[in-house]
Amino acid sequence: MSGNVLETSGLGKRYGSKWALRDCDLAVPAGRVIALVGPNGAGKTTLLRLTTGLLRPTEGTVTVFGSPARTDSPESLAQIGFVAQDHPLYRRFRVRDLLRMGRALNLHWDQDLAEQRLASLDIPLGQRTGSLSGGQNAQVALTIALAKRPKLLVLDEPVADLDPLARRTFLQTLMAAVADDDLTVLLSSHILAELERVCDYLIVLTGGHIQIAGEIDDLLSAHRQLTGPADGPMEGAPGVIHVRRGDRHADAIVRTDGGPVMAGWESRPIGLEELVLAYLHRATPTSNTHSRQETLT
Numbered sequence: 001m002s003g004n005v006l007e008t009s010g011l012g013k014r015y016g017s018k019w020a021l022r023d024c025d026l027a028v029p030a031g032r033v034i035a036l037v038g039p040n041g042a043g044k045t046t047l048l049r050l051t052t053g054l055l056r057p058t059e060g061t062v063t064v065f066g067s068p069a070r071t072d073s074p075e076s077l078a079q080i081g082f083v084a085q086d087h088p089l090y091r092r093f094r095v096r097d098l099l100r101m102g103r104a105l106n107l108h109w110d111q112d113l114a115e116q117r118l119a120s121l122d123i124p125l126g127q128r129t130g131s132l133s134g135g136q137n138a139q140v141a142l143t144i145a146l147a148k149r150p151k152l153l154v155l156d157e158p159v160a161d162l163d164p165l166a167r168r169t170f171l172q173t174l175m176a177a178v179a180d181d182d183l184t185v186l187l188s189s190h191i192l193a194e195l196e197r198v199c200d201y202l203i204v205l206t207g208g209h210i211q212i213a214g215e216i217d218d219l220l221s222a223h224r225q226l227t228g229p230a231d232g233p234m235e236g237a238p239g240v241i242h243v244r245r246g247d248r249h250a251d252a253i254v255r256t257d258g259g260p261v262m263a264g265w266e267s268r269p270i271g272l273e274e275l276v277l278a279y280l281h282r283a284t285p286t287s288n289t290h291s292r293q294e295t296l297t
């Protein structure tokens with residue numbers, strides 16, 4: 001599939017006097033699994049809700065498949081599936097009631113997909129959603145969003161409540177749906193380890209500003225990890241994203257765009273986790289740690 005699924009220009013959202021998102025310019029190609037990462041309060045949910053049309057911009061524009069994001073037309077509603085962070089479900093409804101509602105409300109509802117997915121997860125259709133576990137609740141919400149057969153699936157921290165096996169299975173389901181069904185997935189997450197396996201596009205957001213966005217393969221090949229003398233003149237140099245200085249040597253993440261690196265520095269390829277952490281550290285220069293970690297928070 002060609003074209004952009006999401007384009008934003010000078011996009012900003014203010015709550016009262018506080019900007020949650022500012023100067024956001026994006027052109028995200030369709031047919032990808034897009035990871036939106038950033039610390040708590042970075043503006044991820046705000047950007048996702050602007051994309052779905054549930055929020056209106058304070059300034060700038062946001063278009064989805066070339067049209068302004070909105071919730072007041074059946075076509076717009078049919079092409080986007082959205083699962084909010086707390087995946088709210090009607091607690092007194094049984095699972096089968098939710099599926100019936102999904103069928104009545106959605107143009108392209110896929111009942112077989114919904115029933116098969118829930119059966120494979122051992123979630124009984126007769127159970128009230130109020131008595132499901134947190135993880136089962138998340139799975140039902142995700143199933144409803146998938147059964148809607150949207151062109152764009154927007155998921156706000158979809159795997160936060162899932163156990164490690166369910167996480168991996170779910171992300172594999174998404175990859176298969178993207179490959180088979182012309183689907184684009186935009187998901188926010190704090191869990192970097194899994195994202196590297198399934199996502200092909202990255203957006204890093206901190207303090208309401210985009211730090212970096214692009215195809216993950218391109219971003220990884222444009223950056224290197226360098227190790228060199230502890231007194232190396234690195235901070236503030238062009239392309240230098242983050243430096244961790246020890247007593248004997250310094251480690252730096254540098255944007256080289258495939259060009260040569262400084263003589264005397266050892267150069268290694270970078271992984272997604274190191275790349276994201278470097279941009280997060282750059283955005284919060286007071287932080288001086290750069291250890292491997294599972295989550296951003």
Ligand SMILES: Nc1ncnc2c1ncn2[C@@H]1O[C@H](COP(=O)(O)OP(=O)(O)OP(=O)(O)O)[C@@H](O)[C@H]1O
Nearest residue numbers: 015016019020038039040041042043044045046047
């Ligand atoms: N309805 C609201 N009214 C006022 N301020 C808000 C509102 N929603 C979000 N904010 C503020 O906007 C900023 C961005 O919030 P947002 O929920 O988009 O961040 P986030 O990256 O999704 O965070 P998290 O990872 O914690 O879910 C935060 O400072 C938050 O306090």
